[in-house]
Amino acid sequence: MFAAVADRRWRSSLAGAMTVPPIRERPDACPGALQTHAAADGALARVRLPGGALTAEQLRALSTAAGELGDGALELTSRGNVQLRGLRSGGERELGDRLAEAGLLPSATHETARNVLASVLSGRTGGVLDVRSWVTEFDARMCADPALADLPGRFLTAFDDGRGDVAGLGADVGLLALDRATVALLLAATDTGLRCRPDEAVGLALAATRGFLDERAAQGGTPWRVTELAEGPARIAAALGGPRTDPLPVPSPPLTGPAGAVLQDDGRTALVAVVPLGRLTADQAGLLASTAVGGLQLTPWRSVVVPDLEGAGAAGALAAAGLVLDPRSPWLSVSACAGRPGCAKSLADVRGDVVRAVATGTLPMGGARQHWVGCERRCGRPSGNVVDVVATSTGYRIG
Template sequence: MARSRPDRCPGIVHPWPADDGGLVRIRVPGGRVPLPALRALAAVAEEYGDGRVRVTGRANLQVRAMPLATDGSLAGPALAALEATGLLPSRTHDRVRNVLVSPQTGLAGGRADLRPVLAALDALLLADDAVAALPGRFLFTLDDGRGDLADKHLDLGLVALDGGTAQLRVGEGWGEVVALADAPAALLAVARAFLAARGTGPEAPWHVPELARPLAPAVPPAPGATAATGPLPLGPVAGGRHVGVPDDGLDSTTIAAWTAPTVIVTPWQGVLIPEENR
């Protein structure tokens, strides 16, 4: 696909100027949100926005109707309030922490607990100045082997093969088999290779499949890499309960009733509330 403009996917530092005010998108790697931070975000939405916290198809959060400065950026007090929630650890990396992870990983099922992989990848992204240039729609997907993200792979990611190894996803194809402990660094290296290959300017590709040449040689999927069990079901699920989020989002009253230390936003526009803090 030929591009003719830079990616303008919204973030916090880069809001989208919608008809009702600034739309801010809060990246939540792996969908994991400390409940105090989510409650603080709801309070920010009530004070500065339309009072609702919405969930996106990439397990991120959005707030609408936020005040904008004359240059189109988020008004200073609103930006400071969002930073105080702890959900914006880096202004420069505002839009690049797009990481989907199997929501139930480490809670129930799956071949491996990918929470350590998620934490390590996020730390590497935040520590690397170069990857701040990744497009705002560039996506990492970490599937713990159950196949719930089988239809989400787009740019880079992995599928766990067992408790210690995974096969990388590179665009629409497959990459090398690596130890899970080495996977975050391997993904970061391929992300840097994408940046080098895409070039600069408004026509630069946003996604790995849009590159003129493949980033890696084509390899077949390893045994077990193509498992596909489908999305998290609505209703009772192993490891917790799944709460659907309406199109108009969550309000502070709904969030106040939850008690889990951490809740997990899912790619199916819902929230998984774990049975316990594990």
């Protein structure tokens, strides 16, 4: 498997765990579909989509809800989830009912805990294993365990099929396929040296997740992430027990995800459409849903995969609707927080400024991956090698 990612930059196997953890004085209050956040432009709801997976019907249901209850658009997040903004007063309950009806709210008690990344295009091309079944099994077993409802909304799980695209995205618990028979357990995106077979992998990931809660209870306080525990990865791995091998370095994630037409191993085609600034309009959502022949996948790079197509004939229509299928487009390397008017803390209309910079070819730093924000909180910052473009009272500052 590592041959597939051998040309990527590698980082120290321990570097990801060496940041100074913040002291949490309150439980995580990450927004969810039911537990919304009061933003300047109305309530904000975040809907978890484990593995970024959803059906065409579910995409239509989300888009319709955004149009009838919110500001009309869907926001794609760096965890492959979606947000609805500007929810009208009282719209939260209506949204919950609609999501439940669409099968997007399998557990009201676990809704903010269902944060799972999965390799893009797994089972269709690339990688050494198909991790889609891990996502569905993990989600079902997690929702069936009342204790796991206590997971913070920031807690993240990642299932990497061996291509190395999500293993390094900073997940608290991760599985990385090494070959068709061997899976590595990662904690805080660091290899523990613990190994299992593919059919044991979901059970091991769940045990590690419960291990986080056990260690958090033992240490006291309200840490949100594995890295916020004292010696979190080492203690959780020790509690799991079992033989260990020498840890391997974890592949760094790619700077951008795929875009355009991708040939699948079965001869069919997947179209990967990048959504500029992650804001998916109702027209775009409708077009993607009508193009899809079954499921779709949202990616951590704010794009939508439409797989299993009999060719790339729909690419022109998607591009005409404002979606980006050109892998050389600057839209692949720029993201932004909400900014004005959605966020009261913002010092600038960040998204408007990004649109102008892309249109005029004046994005700073050439082709570097960059994240524009309206203040120092730097919300929505992607993991990895990203340069911050921060609004100040006198203009933007790099870094």
